[in-house]
Amino acid sequence: MKNFLNRWLGRKRCVICGRKPVDPSRYYNDEGRAVVVCRTCVTYAERRAFRKR
Numbered sequence: 001m002k003n004f005l006n007r008w009l010g011r012k013r014c015v016i017c018g019r020k021p022v023d024p025s026r027y028y029n030d031e032g033r034a035v036v037v038c039r040t041c042v043t044y045a046e047r048r049a050f051r052k053r
Helices: 002-009 039-047
Strands: 025-028 034-037
Touching (some): 025 039, 034 039
Antiparallel strands (some): 025 034
16 A cells, blocks of 8 residues: 555656656656656756746
């Protein structure tokens, strides 16, 4: 039960690097889904034309 709650309510991973985001920002990807990007990958996300949420 605890693992289920942690997976469901836990922190999401950065879409670009796959690590746990330190200071997460939310963007929309090319498909229109909301994704989480960490602080170090924000510049790459903006170059890939992710829209700010």
